[in-house]
Amino acid sequence: MNFIHSLALQIKNSLRDLLPVVLVMSFFQTLVIQQPLPDTLALFDLALGLLFVVIGLTLFIKGLELGLFPLGENLARAFVHKGSVVWLLLFAFALGFGSTVAEPALIAVAARAAIVVSESGLIENSSLAQTSFAFTLRMIVALSVGTAVVVGVLRIFKGWPLHLMIIGGYILVLLLTPLAPAELVGIAYDSGGVTTSTITVPLVTALGVGLATAIKGRNPMLDGFGLIAFASVMPIIFVLLFGIVGLDLVAEGRS
Amino acid sequence: MNMLAIFWGTLRDILPIVAIIFGFQYLVIRKPVKRFLKVAIGFFMVWVGLSFFLIGLEQALFPMGELMASQLTHPDFLPAMTEGAQRHWSDYYWVYIFAFTIGASTTIAEPSLIAVSIKAGEISGGTINPFTLRLAVALGMAFGITLGAWRIVMGLPLQWFVLGAYCLVIVQTLRSPKSIIPLAFDAGGVTTSTITVPIIAALGLGLASSIPGRSALMDGFGMIALACLFPIITVMGYAQIARWQSNRPSKIQPLSGTSVTKPHQGDTHAL
Numbered sequence: 001m002n003f004i005h006s007l008a009l010q011i012k013n014s015l016r017d018l019l020p021v022v023l024v025m026s027f028f029q030t031l032v033i034q035q036p037l038p039d040t041l042a043l044f045d046l047a048l049g050l051l052f053v054v055i056g057l058t059l060f061i062k063g064l065e066l067g068l069f070p071l072g073e074n075l076a077r078a079f080v081h082k083g084s085v086v087w088l089l090l091f092a093f094a095l096g097f098g099s100t101v102a103e104p105a106l107i108a109v110a111a112r113a114a115i116v117v118s119e120s121g122l123i124e125n126s127s128l129a130q131t132s133f134a135f136t137l138r139m140i141v142a143l144s145v146g147t148a149v150v151v152g153v154l155r156i157f158k159g160w161p162l163h164l165m166i167i168g169g170y171i172l173v174l175l176l177t178p179l180a181p182a183e184l185v186g187i188a189y190d191s192g193g194v195t196t197s198t199i200t201v202p203l204v205t206a207l208g209v210g211l212a213t214a215i216k217g218r219n220p221m222l223d224g225f226g227l228i229a230f231a232s233v234m235p236i237i238f239v240l241l242f243g244i245v246g247l248d249l250v251a252e253g254r255s
Numbered sequence: 256m257n258m259l260a261i262f263w264g265t266l267r268d269i270l271p272i273v274a275i276i277f278g279f280q281y282l283v284i285r286k287p288v289k290r291f292l293k294v295a296i297g298f299f300m301v302w303v304g305l306s307f308f309l310i311g312l313e314q315a316l317f318p319m320g321e322l323m324a325s326q327l328t329h330p331d332f333l334p335a336m337t338e339g340a341q342r343h344w345s346d347y348y349w350v351y352i353f354a355f356t357i358g359a360s361t362t363i364a365e366p367s368l369i370a371v372s373i374k375a376g377e378i379s380g381g382t383i384n385p386f387t388l389r390l391a392v393a394l395g396m397a398f399g400i401t402l403g404a405w406r407i408v409m410g411l412p413l414q415w416f417v418l419g420a421y422c423l424v425i426v427q428t429l430r431s432p433k434s435i436i437p438l439a440f441d442a443g444g445v446t447t448s449t450i451t452v453p454i455i456a457a458l459g460l461g462l463a464s465s466i467p468g469r470s471a472l473m474d475g476f477g478m479i480a481l482a483c484l485f486p487i488i489t490v491m492g493y494a495q496i497a498r499w500q501s502n503r504p505s506k507i508q509p510l511s512g513t514s515v516t517k518p519h520q521g522d523t524h525a526l
Contacts, residue, residue, distance in 0.1 A: 020363075021316075024356045053311035063296075065297070068276065105453060107265075107268060120472040193482060
């Protein structure tokens with residue numbers, strides 16, 4: 001009974017997430033554009049799709065709360081208490097990597113990026129090449145978030161100032177941008193924002209706050225946050241590097 | 256797209272995290288998982304939910320975003336122009352209004368932002384009002400998306416905008432109250448939810464492919480990046496204004512000599 005109640009509450013939250021988008025779009029459709037929908041996009045299909053989005057998001061978040069979040073938080077606490085820095089860093093990397101690989105927004109945007117890139121001829125225009133590009137992109141972003149969480153955890157240990165490190169990251173981004181192929185710059189910059197949504201933020205924040213609470217002289221409010229900031233700069237650096245070094249390898253591997 | 260293929264694909268997507276979590280649990284920590292059945296049901300729901308979400312995304316959110324972009328840039332919809340003239344960027348004003356509304360409306364109601372802004376209010380000792388902070392983030396996000404749309408219309412390189420935004424962030428970081436900096440950086444990441452990101456991506460790609468002379472690859476991306484950067488700027492800007500406002504009256508009234516300044520609202524409530 002309790003479970004059904006919390007599920008209903010989550011449906012309400014998913015609807016509230018979706019509602020502004022639907023309201024703004026219907027407002028523009030009925031009052032500004034005032035055109036019938038094209039034949040390929042029936043209203044029924046749209047409504048069905050939106051229903052799928054709400055059901056999917058509800059099940060997804062509820063499932064995270066049942067399984068992944070308590071397990072992940074327990075592990076984070078266990079590793080903090082274990083006291084072994086090497087294991088903690090390894091776990092931090094795995095947590096960042098694993099949670100990013102399954103991020104819905106990243107899956108969706110990587111697939112879109114692959115279609116656009118292959119249509120432009122940067123990679124071969126086949127569904128196999130697209131799948132492999134989308135997969136590679138996601139792996140690189142996941143690796144970068146793993147690295148970002150490791151750097152963030154090290155920062156909490158050592159008490160390094162956050163803003164100097166972020167500024168350093170920005171400078172690295174700006175230095176790499178002219179070297180990377182221009183076609184990949186937009187995708188690289190966007191990948192920073194894509195990573196930080198449903199799974200990564202709660203898991204990574206739990207790790208950061210747990211760590212800052214456990215270490216003496218660290219303020220969970222000041223030091224626990226900021227992991228997300230690393231997780232949104234590091235993917236840009238990694239995808240730009242991939243554009244400089246790895247894109248040819250992927251293109252050659254296909255042909 | 257084939258539903259079975261999506262279900263199979265998402266299964267592979269969530270396997271790494273399942274393997275990592277259980278691997279660490281059983282091989283390193285060596286403790287059994289408490290309430291295993293509940294956890295297993297949770298992972299099953301994650302799998303089904305992710306599949307449904309992606310199917311719905313392909314069927315509704317992506318097509319809607321792209322349809323809006325193509326309709327708002329259709330020649331019949333735009334103001335009439337004289338033969339042979341170049342289209343001025345201001346002709347696309349509905350695009351900017353749409354981008355702004357989508358950005359502001361999706362952000363202001365974002366649950367994670369509400370949580371973060373309440374925390375920020377606590378840290379600041381009352382100088383920061385949670386609702387105003389949410390407004391600042393929403394405005395930053397909306398401005399970022401609108402700027403991104405304008406950039407696509409103009410076809411200007413994304414680097415310039417990101418460079419400019421980075422410089423602003425760096426200057427503000429050096430001038431802002433230290434306690435707000437981590438939160439401000441996180442605010443940038445918080446705004447982009449699972450529903451917002453695909454819509455913005457579809458809008459950007461749709462704009463770039465329907466405006467003459469723009470390519471989806473070169474111009475279609477970058478809106479998410481700008482949508483993440485500008486909330487950082489507006490949050491730090493708001494923190495600076497809030498500090499300035501709370502410091503100003505204390506100079507006039509030498510009575511409040513404490514270093515922690517409280518807003519007048521809070522004082523009157525306390526009395």
